[in-house]
Amino acid sequence: MNLRTLARYPLLPETSAYLKGIGISLDSLVNHAAYEQVRHAGRRRVMEALVDGHINEYSMVSEADLLVELLSYVVARIIVSCTADEHLIQRYALAEAITTQKRLESEKLDFVIEMAVLMGMDAVAINATETSIHFTDYLRHSSDMRSEEWKLNNQELDRGRVPVSKDRLARLLQHAIKDSIEAELPLPVNDDIIAAFKNSIDLVIEEVARRKARFEEESYGRVSFLRLPPCMKKLLDMMKKGQNVPHVGRFALTSFLHIIGMTNDDIVTVFSSSPDFKEQLARYQIDHITGKTSGVEYLPPECSTMRTHGVCFDPDSLCKKKWLNHPLTYYRVKGKKPRNKSKAGEKAVNKESGQENSTSSGGQ
Ligand code: SF4
Structure with a gap:
């Protein structure tokens, strides 16, 4: 395969043989001044995955451009591995996969x-x-x-x-x-590599923390099932009916209920209505996702990820707003009281946000 193809599809198995063939060592990639641009491109690749959810397409005119793009994939995997953050690994893997599909x-x-x-x-x-x-x-x-x-x-x-x-x-x-x-990452990285990429790792970890904090710092008020987005309502309904809820759906529902303020015991109770409920297993999974045993508090996926995995069910008019990109945003917006107190204003807001808007402030 030629260099242009590998630069567009660096995850192809041929990439490794190509890099061996041109004799680029890991040590030079990590430390040599000649590869500064490559290291920068690798960091940019991770940040794009994290922030945008995909890898941008750049003009690749010269052979040097193509090589930088190809090597940016190698460096990005190293940086992601250095953080060993599960949320980042999943987001990075999905961004590379979506980019390849496109x-x-x-x-x-x-x-x-x-x-x-x-x-x-x-x-x-x-x-x-x-x-x-x-x-x-x-x-x-x-x-x-x-x-x-x-x-x-x-x-x-x-x-x-x-x-x-x-x-x-x-x-x-x-x-x-x-x-x-996801299966390949994190790669084994030694202390020298972690030290060499310290600035990039700090930047990426900061962004991961910022994204998590964005949701954690917001108040979701008292838990209200009336404010749930259609996807979460459907997932709950499927659980109750004993239908096969895919792993990503269980993960999304658990992390969502946790963030909006439900205790782990309450989440176990929600899951207990499923006919295949096994308390020990459910508790283990819930404790892991909510950070009780893993130390990592996972966030529910964004709408684009929910769509990708086929668990964005029955999106309604609020879901179709351009700015609505996360099930938690849906929940928060549904909890806001209409600003205009006039009858006409209330009607307009309720029409946009759904009837529950005016009834949910008191919780469940
Ligand atoms: S658009 Fe988002 S909030 Fe609405 S159903 Fe789909 S995933 Fe849920």
């Missing part, structure tokens, strides 16, 4: 299939626009997608294979890539 949409089908095969999927071309993958790969990589159109029983199975379009294959690849990066 880039694949402009590629030819053959290339997307090639990447799927490299990521361990059994994918073959059916014709010029369609491919098929083995149903086990389909199940594994569509497991987080809850919408009907992704369900296996809604696919036209042909001798154990599922036909998929190029864009759907790219979407399945996003899941495979995220899983793969």
